[in-house]
Amino acid sequence: MTNRAIVFLGAGLLALGLFVPIVQLPMVGVVSVFAGGTSPIPYLLLAIAGLAAFMAFKEQSRDAFLPGISAGVVVVALFINLQIRLAGMRSQFEESIADNPFAQGMAGMMDNVSLQWGWLLLIAGVGTIIYGAVQEGKESENEAPTDQLAKVGSIVLAVAALGWLVYQSDLVQGSQTPTRAETEESGEASTIFGKEDAISSEAAQYMAQNVEVYDLTASYQDSMLDGRVPGVDFKVRNNGDRSLATVEVTVVFYDADGKAIAEEDFLPVFTGGFDNDPPLRPGYIWQQERGRFYAAKSVPDEWESGKVTAKVKRIEFSPEG
Template identity: 45%
Template structure:
């Protein structure tokens, strides 16, 4: 059971824990750049190593420490989301406030948390049962070395995470809304009223293709049945793109538009993570990760399932082809 719990915990580090507009899916491992993911991986390895050495009772300490780090990360995420919602009040009267509210409404907690919690919980339960069988007093087993190692890992994680967040906030520009509670120091999308230049509009019309649009109701683990979309964007031109915005318009049974959402399948930024944080190079195709979809929670019930159109409304050229971004 300890091996099973450790495996579930490690697997959960690579599963989505939250999806955000412009960012896409985010996991707790963060390509090895997130201290929490590294600490949890080390704790899972320590618990599995103790079980392998026939010391399952000692795995109680890394299991409990893993639960503590997970609780901290989840609380940090919830705090960040609360801060983001509070910051929307500052946009009152701004004509683009509805866009920001719609983006915030598409932030979705994902099922990766369930796998992480199940893995840590399984380790705690198995180690507790082993400990209880070895001694009626839970804290009486003198595993001093294990306690020290686990305490060091847990302390390192809880000290490094706030510092990591601090550096993420320090690097944020004045146009971004800080969200220190989000995993991997991710930030909320800024509201930008830019429109394509003539060069960008020409490139969109001649070289970009949005296709395979599918708009329907999807089953979400946490939100139940929700409207959503999937689509692909192909770059048939010769220039690399660091940003692509796609507007999806939803229609009723009579074919009239009743709602719209804007998504960013490509957004290369220091504060973006997931598949969206990859340039769309010539002949490349951008799409959501397999099994994922863009949510559209604000779409009214009058929407006719399947009736939607997609339009590319904004792009930004990458600097690697000699162009200045946004020109």
């Protein structure tokens, strides 16, 4: 394989790694870098991968070294940012269930957090680009001028990505979920999933009158990670006049006789997640990305495919009103 082909391969692996799972979260499921959020990170990494491929196309594969290094720095920063967020989510979750009588049973929820194979593709892509560029530099007999545009472009993209990660982290620090004491003092419910405290009467009334779950479907689906599992899909509409930071939905599963045999909770709207997703604003509709679904892996085999009901379990208002 030529060094040019190696760089092309690395750029392809890096781009593919943006679309496959990098982490699995409780009630959220698997998340990719391209997870439908508002972050520009996947677009910047995709542009860096494109720069590397462009250098290979121009037969200047050794110039792909800097895009490769830039992508590597961004991937490392993305990984560190993820670890910080997961640590914060775990800490807030533990605080939210501290006085809950079911705390022992709920404590294992965060054990379901796991890194996924998308990181392997990202790392392999970065390493392959750098390897191909270094090998091309060693084997090059003539010192052809380097492409300054590729160098400047990759540096600008990397700086932009790192700047966004730092900015995003600042936003997280500035918009952290209130502590338990602050929550109780304000009379509002916590935004941490898994908490069983009663929501405020205002939220309960708004939820009953204005938050709608519809287009509910459930059937056995083929999952890349888990094989054939019960898959659930639905939409959520905010018919009211306030933005929602959190919407938690409970789906109940029934057997052939119509008896409820299991239930699963899902968080379609959660602004405190990995992607800083926006709140569900008045009149807005949430739906899954095309081709995706919630995997309900703990539902027993006695479930009759298609027999489900869903209801909104909990909401939290967004600070933006």
